Amino acid sequence: MKAVHFGAGNIGRGFIGALLYESDYETVFLDVNGAVVDALNERNSYEVTLMGSEQQTIRVGKVHGINTLSHPAEGAEAIAQTDLVTAAVGPKVLPMISSLIAEGLRARFKKNPEPLNIIACENMINASSLLKEHVYTHLSEEEREMADRLIAFPNAAVDRIVPDQTSDDVLAVAVEPYYEWVVEKPAIKGAVPAVEGITYVDDLSAFIERKLFTVNTGHTVPAYFGRYKGFQTIYDAMQDEEIEELLRGALGETGEVIIQEHGFDRAEHEAYIQKIIGRFQNPNISDHVTRVGRGPLRKLGKNDRLIRPASLYWQLTGKEPIHLATVIAAVLLYVNDEDPEAKQLQEMIAAEGFEKTLQKVAELEADNPLIPIILKRVDELRRK
Structure with a gap:
């Protein structure tokens, strides 16, 4: 063949x-x-x-x-x-x-x-x-x-x-x-x-979203929050208790979306989450946080790994996606002059502020309930 x-x-x-x-x-x-x-x-x-x-x-x-x-x-x-x-x-x-x-x-x-x-x-x-x-x-x-x-x-x-x-x-x-x-x-x-x-x-859609909302969403946590905390690699970031806790919280929120939307068995999906976290903890395949975090504008897209599951979580549960909002805030604070999208993001924020930039990049209406939740997390991270 x-x-x-x-x-x-x-x-x-x-x-x-x-x-x-x-x-x-x-x-x-x-x-x-x-x-x-x-x-x-x-x-x-x-x-x-x-x-x-x-x-x-x-x-x-x-x-x-x-x-x-x-x-x-x-x-x-x-x-x-x-x-x-x-x-x-x-x-x-x-x-x-x-x-x-x-x-x-x-x-x-x-x-x-x-x-x-x-x-x-x-x-x-x-x-x-x-x-x-x-x-x-x-x-x-x-x-x-x-x-x-x-x-x-x-x-x-x-x-x-x-x-x-x-x-x-x-x-x-x-x-x-x-x-x-x-x-x-x-x-x-x-x-x-x-x-x-x-x-x-x-039906492929269930598996696409399971992967996107677990692997891709999960990888953003040690990448962007790891960069925020000064770590160089995904493995080093995963040794930080706060980052691991944030990761588990974010995947708990995306997991609820996956289970309710596509009918995955709860126990099986939890085992899948554990497997994904274990992959990020593998020292033999650790990557630089800047490589995993490249392209923040795309990753903040309305149908991508952060905004979409956060929106669906809000719609399906009526609860605030606190952990996903924290990750999104870390993306908005991401600085890397060697990444064209990261530079563009920070230039937009400098010119228009966090709120307008978030609306534009994530294609969110001004009255979207996610915006104040995310901006609150941005303020908290900036004060630390």
């Missing part, structure tokens, strides 16, 4: 590529990083280290690369002949790969008109659907009709922590042992891709 994967970065190699190899796929990585592509073609393999209590190294083989800057036609041809396409390039890059996918589909319709599933493995909701929208802008009406019959863009929820890398080897990558890759089964066209590690489900 053959797979094409967009993005030969750490997540692409250490997560998706590793599982494709375990499932006996021959994988072509499409990327613009010439050094990585050249190394893939020289070695046809790389090492992935699982950073658990006991480290384990596995070798991933049957791989090569195509530089899509210098050889786009080869990338399109690979798509035309493959059995599966996956992508892990980051949400902002999805539009940039859409034209090449469209070119590959155009060739496929002529040479190999078989069903194909294209799965965007990104840290966002409905990434594959977004990719489909961009791909379709490059197709004619006739080609879109053909794609509707043959091409699927199943959405996915993915989860694996890939920390900052320290190896001098351009291909070696270290990851945590835990992972989750959930794909919506009803959207599949043709045979269900036989990939070890994928969990196929009928």
